Amino acid sequence: MRPIAKENLSERAYAQLRSALMHGQLKPGERLLLRPMSERFGISATPMREALLRLVSEKALALDARGTVVVPTLTLEQLLEIRSIRLDLEGRAAAEAARIASNEAITELEEIHARISECHRTGAFARAVNLNTAFHLQLCESGKLPIVLEIVERLWVRCGPILSHLYDAGVPDWEPHPHLRIIAALRARDPEGARAGIQEDIERGGKGLLDHVRSAREED
Structure with a gap:
């Protein structure tokens, strides 16, 4: 039973680190020292080391010159490439969701967007960022394309450390919000609209993310 328990701890550490990255709880350039990270997440050193190295192998984390695990700084070229891939894959998943998503799944997306709108109204932007992530991943999941979802999740993990800058340019002034256009397209079973x-x-x-990365490069 010991190997199974160890594997479960490693998976738990991996899942918690991945979630922390995806939701902006770890910042670009942050050094992830083994002992403090183990204490922070309440997991022993060995499974934490395995989880860190697994995320390094997935390019979600990196090793510096001293071999210390760090949160990488996303370059403008990387962000543009990630955005291009997301346009393709999330667009494909949304189109498929318009064909097959259940009414319950669409209602759940409506509820997530309603909470995002409330966060915009009250200025709770950190919460809005997390809910926006949830909306995108839930939409992908509704398309029932598991490989697409897996790839998209990895892209969100890589962008996560800069997502706190999503609203640097303010709340976009658009009417209707694209989320509402998506939901309407799902209800109408309109793949291209979604x-x-x-x-x-x-x-x-x-736009806020692009502006932040461009500004950081100019400062360097």
Whole structure:
């Protein structure tokens, strides 16, 4: 039973680190020292080391010159490439969701967006960032394309450390919000409408991230 228990701890550490990255709880350039990270997440050193190295192998984390695990700084070229891939894959998943998503899944997306709108109204932008992530991944999941979902999740993990800058440019002034266009397209079983809605959201909604990365490069 010991190997199974160890594997479960490693999986738990991996899942918690992945979630922390995806939700912006770990910042670019942050050094992830083994002992403090183990204490922070309440997991012993060995499974934490395995989880860290697994994320290094997935390019979600990196090793510096001293061999210390660090949160990588996303370059403008990387962000643009990630955005291009997301336009394709999330667009494909949204189109498929318009064909097959259940009414319950669509209602869940409506509820997530309603909570995002409330966060915008109250200025709870950190919460809005997390809910926006949930909306995108839930939409992908509704398309029932598991390989696409796996790839998209990895892309969100890599972008996660800069997502706190999503609203640097303010709340986008658009009417209707692309999320509402997507939901309407899902209800109407309109694949191309759903694809266009999520692609607009990715392109226009990600302006704050692009501006942040461009600004950081100019400062360097």
